[in-house]
Amino acid sequence: MSLTRPTVLGYLVPLLAIIVLVILLTVTLYRLTDIQRAMRNNASANMTWVIYQAHTESLLLTNAVQQSLIAPHQESNLAHRYQMLLSRIDVLGDGPQKRALEAMGLAEPLLEQANAAMQLGPRFERGHIDAADYEHTREVLHAFSDLLQSASGRAMRTEWEEAGARLDIYRNAVLTVFFLMIGIWICGAVISIQLLLALKKTRDNERIRLRGIELQRQLEHERRISELYRSFGSMVSHQFRTPLAIIDATMQRLIRAGDRMTKEEINHRAGKARQATQRLNQLIENILQADRYMEQLDVSMQPCQLAELANQAVSEYRTIAPKRDIRLVDETGGNSTAQCDSVLTVQILGNLLSNALKYSDEDTGISVRVSCQADWVCCEICDKGDGIAVHDLPHVFKRYFRAPDATDIVGTGIGLHIAMELATLQNGDILVCSERGRGSCFTLRLPCSPQHFRQSHAHEPGPAPTRIDRGNV
Numbered sequence: 394m395s396l397t398r399p400t401v402l403g404y405l406v407p408l409l410a411i412i413v414l415v416i417l418l419t420v421t422l423y424r425l426t427d428i429q430r431a432m433r434n435n436a437s438a439n440m441t442w443v444i445y446q447a448h449t450e451s452l453l454l455t456n457a458v459q460q461s462l463i464a465p466h467q468e469s470n471l472a473h474r475y476q477m478l479l480s481r482i483d484v485l486g487d488g489p490q491k492r493a494l495e496a497m498g499l500a501e502p503l504l505e506q507a508n509a510a511m512q513l514g515p516r517f518e519r520g521h522i523d524a525a526d527y528e529h530t531r532e533v534l535h536a537f538s539d540l541l542q543s544a545s546g547r548a549m550r551t552e553w554e555e556a557g558a559r560l561d562i563y564r565n566a567v568l569t570v571f572f573l574m575i576g577i578w579i580c581g582a583v584i585s586i587q588l589l590l591a592l593k594k595t596r597d598n599e600r601i602r603l604r605g606i607e608l609q610r611q612l613e614h615e616r617r618i619s620e621l622y623r624s625f626g627s628m629v630s631h632q633f634r635t636p637l638a639i640i641d642a643t644m645q646r647l648i649r650a651g652d653r654m655t656k657e658e659i660n661h662r663a664g665k666a667r668q669a670t671q672r673l674n675q676l677i678e679n680i681l682q683a684d685r686y687m688e689q690l691d692v693s694m695q696p697c698q699l700a701e702l703a704n705q706a707v708s709e710y711r712t713i714a715p716k717r718d719i720r721l722v723d724e725t726g727g728n729s730t731a732q733c734d735s736v737l738t739v740q741i742l743g744n745l746l747s748n749a750l751k752y753s754d755e756d757t758g759i760s761v762r763v764s765c766q767a768d769w770v771c772c773e774i775c776d777k778g779d780g781i782a783v784h785d786l787p788h789v790f791k792r793y794f795r796a797p798d799a800t801d802i803v804g805t806g807i808g809l810h811i812a813m814e815l816a817t818l819q820n821g822d823i824l825v826c827s828e829r830g831r832g833s834c835f836t837l838r839l840p841c842s843p844q845h846f847r848q849s850h851a852h853e854p855g856p857a858p859t860r861i862d863r864g865n866v
Contacts (some may be wrong), residue, residue, distance in 0.1 A: 407587040414580035421573040440548040447481035448541035455534045475517040482507045506537040639669040658706030696842040699729040699770045700763045706742035718758035722751045730772040731839035737815045743837045744812040745774045775834040781827040
């Protein structure tokens with residue numbers, strides 16, 4: 394199937410938007426990571442403070458030396474001040490501070506002055522300074538203080554430069570992230586628009602599909618109505634023509650020769666017209682009753698013995714047609730449990746028996762056989778009538794259908810249709826086979842009930858098929 398240009402664009406635009414969105418999100422994450430790394434690695438931000446602390450301790454030690462020289466007999470804190478200076482020197486020589494001093498070119502001068510200050514240790518441990526050692530000590534501490542003061546100023550300038558550079562980096566990074574977010578927003582808007590368009594198209598397609606289904610349903614309904622009208626017209630033309638012809642011929646005869654007829658002959662012809670009218674009324678009533686019956690139908694499914702239901706239907710029709718030979722055979726061994734509605738099932742069997750009696754001669758028999766086939770419980774009703782033509786078999790269950798060779802038999806063509814509808818409502822069906830001149834067989838199939846399967850597996854295979862023969866009534 395070839396893709397049109399709108400279809401290709403419909404796939405390509407969202408795909409490109411997603412790819413660009415992924416790239417922009419990746420770059421944004423990378424830039425944010427750079428900002429976080431730059432903020433975390435700001436090692437020289439506290440160099441001014443560290444150098445200031447070392448410079449302060451150097452000045453305090455110088456002041457303590459002078460106090461020791463002026464008042465040698467007072468308690469001196471030279472050792473304490475010296476140890477504080479050493480601790481500040483250790484901080485300056487630590488990792489980040491050392492690297493910062495190396496970057497500013499102050500590491501070697503400070504190291505030399507720190508070593509000179511540490512060589513004064515034995516003098517401070519005595520707790521006082523002699524006049525002979527004062528000049529040397531003062532020169533070393535002054536040189537160290539001057540170097541720390543110079544280093545503090547350079548560290549402050551370096552820190553200001555680095556702060557400015559960091560601000561530039563942060564500003565550029567924020568602008569970059571800002572433009573990336575605009576790109577992300579645009580890509581998101583494109584994808585959202587495409588999703589909304591796709592959703593709208595999907596809803597339109599769903600409405601079109603539902604509309605198509607509705608139109609198809611209406612078309613099918615119209616087709617069924619049209620077929621129903623044709624079938625009804627065919628049935629009316631076959632079934633109503635004879636009574637109307639009888640009434641018309643009788644009335645014409647009475648009009649032409651009524652004054653010459655005897656009272657008995659007039660009554661005879663009026664009776665024939667009345668019988669034809671009653672036949673028309675009966676046909677119409679049968680049609681109306683069938684429609685009302687299907688509308689008020691209520692199905693109650695439960696396990697039933699199909700052989701017993703068949704026996705009930707056979708008993709009723711033996712009473713209606715006592716001269717007919719109706720034989721019932723149960724081949725299930727007494728286990729014919731089907732999941733069905735007993736009332737509707739008896740109605741189906743009654744319709745099939747009625748047709749078998751109606752379309753076969755009075756001197757022929759009707760056989761009813763109950764059996765099991767796979768997941769079905771079946772009841773087969775066979776007659777020895779004229780049979781049904783092959784081309785009429787697919788239509789026998791249609792509403793109002795009547796075979797052309799059956800028009801002389803009273804009927805509406807609705808009985809088999811109702812029987813099939815009732816069987817379908819019970820998850821069953823009706824099969825038909827017929828041969829011209831040898832009769833017809835209609836088989837009602839109903840699903841086996843769970844009870845039927847339990848009984849089948851709980852016992853060994855049952856006895857031979859039982860023949861139920863009630864004899865001729």
